[in-house]
Amino acid sequence: MMSLQACQVVLLLVCVTATVHGAIHEIKQNGNRYKIEKVTDSSLKQALASLRQSAWNVKELDLSGNPLSQISAADLAPFTKLELLNLSSNVLYETLDLESLSTLRTLDLNNNYVQELLVGPSIETLHAANNNISRVSCSRGQGKKNIYLANNKITMLRDLDEGCRSRVQYLDLKLNEIDTVNFAELAASSDTLEHLNLQYNFIYDVKGQVVFAKLKTLDLSSNKLAFMGPEFQSAAGVTWISLRNNKLVLIEKALRFSQNLEHFDLRGNGFHCGTLRDFFSKNQRVQTVAKQTVKKLTGQNEEECTVPTLGHYGAYCCEDLPAPFADRLIALKRKEHALLSGQGSETERLECERENQARQREIDALKEQYRTVIDQVTLRKQAKITLEQKKKALDEQVSNGRRAHAELDGTLQQAVGQIEL
Numbered sequence: 508m509m510s511l512q513a514c515q516v517v518l519l520l521v522c523v524t525a526t527v528h529g530a531i532h533e534i535k536q537n538g539n540r541y542k543i544e545k546v547t548d549s550s551l552k553q554a555l556a557s558l559r560q561s562a563w564n565v566k567e568l569d570l571s572g573n574p575l576s577q578i579s580a581a582d583l584a585p586f587t588k589l590e591l592l593n594l595s596s597n598v599l600y601e602t603l604d605l606e607s608l609s610t611l612r613t614l615d616l617n618n619n620y621v622q623e624l625l626v627g628p629s630i631e632t633l634h635a636a637n638n639n640i641s642r643v644s645c646s647r648g649q650g651k652k653n654i655y656l657a658n659n660k661i662t663m664l665r666d667l668d669e670g671c672r673s674r675v676q677y678l679d680l681k682l683n684e685i686d687t688v689n690f691a692e693l694a695a696s697s698d699t700l701e702h703l704n705l706q707y708n709f710i711y712d713v714k715g716q717v718v719f720a721k722l723k724t725l726d727l728s729s730n731k732l733a734f735m736g737p738e739f740q741s742a743a744g745v746t747w748i749s750l751r752n753n754k755l756v757l758i759e760k761a762l763r764f765s766q767n768l769e770h771f772d773l774r775g776n777g778f779h780c781g782t783l784r785d786f787f788s789k790n791q792r793v794q795t796v797a798k799q800t801v802k803k804l805t806g807q808n809e810e811e812c813t814v815p816t817l818g819h820y821g822a823y824c825c826e827d828l829p830a831p832f833a834d835r836l837i838a839l840k841r842k843e844h845a846l847l848s849g850q851g852s853e854t855e856r857l858e859c860e861r862e863n864q865a866r867q868r869e870i871d872a873l874k875e876q877y878r879t880v881i882d883q884v885t886l887r888k889q890a891k892i893t894l895e896q897k898k899k900a901l902d903e904q905v906s907n908g909r910r911a912h913a914e915l916d917g918t919l920q921q922a923v924g925q926i927e928l
Contacts, residue, residue, distance in 0.1 A: 534558065539588075542569035548576055559585055567591040571615070572879050574598055580607040594619065595634070596879045606646055617877040622660075628670075635659070636679075637874055645670035651699050653677040658873050660684055664692040672696060679704040681726075682870055690741045691715030705730070706749075707866050713738045720744065728752055728772070729865065735759060751775050752865075756828075760785040764793050771797045773823055774810040780818060780825035787821055798822045 532546040532554045541561075546554045558565060562585040570578070575597040583589060584607070591613040592605070600620035605611065608627050616624070616635040624640055626633065628648035633655065635643075640659040645652070647670045654667070654675060661683040664672065673695035685708040693700060694717050702724045710730040716738055725742045728751040735750060735758040742748060743763060747770040755776035764771070771793055787794040801810055801822040812824035819825065 539564050540567040540569070541565055544573070546570065546573050546575065548574075551575060551578065552582065555582055555585075562586050563588065565589055567593075569593040570597070571595040572597075576600060578603070580605050583608060590629075591615075595877070600639075606644070612650075618874070618879070636877055642666050642668075643671050644668045645673075647673065650674065651676040655679045656683070657681040657704075658683070658870055662686070664688065669695065674699045676700065677702045680708070681706045682866070682873065683708055685710055686731075687712045687714065689713075689715040690717045690719075690738060693717060693719075707869055711754075715741070717741050718743075723747060725749075729862075733757070735762070737761065746770065748772070757782045758786040760789055762786065762790070764790065766792060768793060768796050770800050772800050772804070773797065774801065774804075775813075776823070777817075778820070778823055778825040779828045780820045781827065783820040783823060783825055794821050 532550050533544045534554065534557065535542045535544070541558060543554050565586045566588055568583070568586065568589060568591070571593045572595070575594070576599060578594065578599065583592070583605075587610065589608060589610055592608070592611055593615040595615045595617040597619055599616070600622065602623040602625070603616070603621045604625045605614065606625040606627050610629055611627055612629050613632040614626060614630060614634065616633070616638065618637045619635075621635070621638045621640055623642045623644075624635060625644040626646070628646040629650065630645060630648065630652065631650050632653045633643075636655055636657040636659075638656075638659050640656060641661065643654075643656070643666065645668060652671070652673075652675045654671065654677065656667075657679050658681070661667070661680055663685060664680075672693055675693070675696040676699050678693075678696075678700065679702075681704045685705065688705065688710055690713070692715070693703075696719075697717050698720050700719050701721050703719075703722065704724075704726045706726045707729045710727065710732060713727075713732065713736065719741055722742055722745050724747040725745050726749050728749045730750075730753050732750060732753040733756050735755055737759045739759070739762055744765045744767070746765070746767050748764075748768070749770070749772040751772045752775035755773065756779055758778075760782070787797075798808065798821060802808060805811070809819050809822050810824055812819070814824075817824040817826050
């Protein structure tokens with residue numbers, strides 16, 4: 508979904524300028540929608556104060572594209588009817604607490620540096636792509652929620668508290684750092700969840716079975732899954748599902764999908780041919796949809812295999828393995844160890860590099876999607892924060908290296924003492 512910025516009407520009826528400590532901020536009004544431009548941390552309170560007499564009329568407030576590094580719910584408390592707040596493309600960082608804004612329904616926080624976010628009970632739509640968010644807290648409310656958190660630092664579904672996982676309709680966690688998924692942690696959204704996007708994480712395991720009665724799309728492409736197990740019965744009613752570019756070897760043959768299925772994409776895996784035969788023999792409709800999906804996406808009847816020796820079953824590449832899951836798991840572990848130790852083959856190194864490049868392209872595309880015109884002051888602040896974060900990450904690596912070295916040295920000293928050398 509597009510950023511709120513792209514949807515705004517530019518019919519500006521009122522323009523107010525004010526000089527504060529040498530800086531000029533501009534206030535533009537269209538009915539009950541207000542936009543404040545050229546505002547800084549030092550002039551924010553004055554800019555908001557200039558709207559105090561009209562506070563009752565403010566339903567939408569746009570502060571996007573400014574160099575703001577901080578804002579609080581207290582700053583916005585006078586706007587008791589505020590429903591939409593646009594803070595995108597600022598330089599907000601660390602914790603943003605807007606929990607007390609009880610009327611706020613829509614928040615756009617795209618393109619900031621926020622690490623933790625708290626929102627109130629009326630929130631319905633949260634746009635917070637391209638941040639550093641590792642935790643989100645939502646006050647309990649009765650409405651359905653649409654949450655967009657692509658390209659953040661979420662490591663598990665529980666990084667969203669119970670309020671955020673309740674009555675969710677659209678959940679986008681693409682390009683995060685999740686390694687396991689438990690569908691049971693979304694049980695409070697079993698009758699509302701329609702779209703779940705977990706693309707480009709590091710998911711190797713899916714647990715829990717919940718019947719998502721209204722789920723239409725499930726995207727788990729570009730992860731690390733080796734088994735499409737019985738847990739995927741949670742998505743039995745979907746019309747669109749993708750597990751493209753995982754490490755899939757086996758599919759639970761008892762899985763069944765709805766007759767309404769329209770898109771079934773499992774390209775880019777390494778299936779055991781037997782598992783495809785068993786699964787499709789019980790799911791003729793799914794096999795037909797799979798062929799149609801490959802034809803639509805590639806123009807071919809079968810996917811192109813990256814390894815020439817692979818065969819096909821239906822539309823997908825596969826090979827016959829005597830002990831498929833064990834064989835592939837061992838191969839993956841060997842590859843992981845080789846890459847971590849710097850001893851991987853050229854083929855393995857190139858594969859890893861391709862995966863990293865594909866992920867980075869997705870990140871770049873997402874940033875471009877939400878890009879907005881901002882001034883040089885904001886650009887400089889963004890660059891400064893980015894450099895500070897890189898420095899912090901490098902400092903942590905150095906510290907961890909020194910700690911590991913000290914532990915190893917201590918272990919060696921202890922061993923020397925034990926053998927009395």
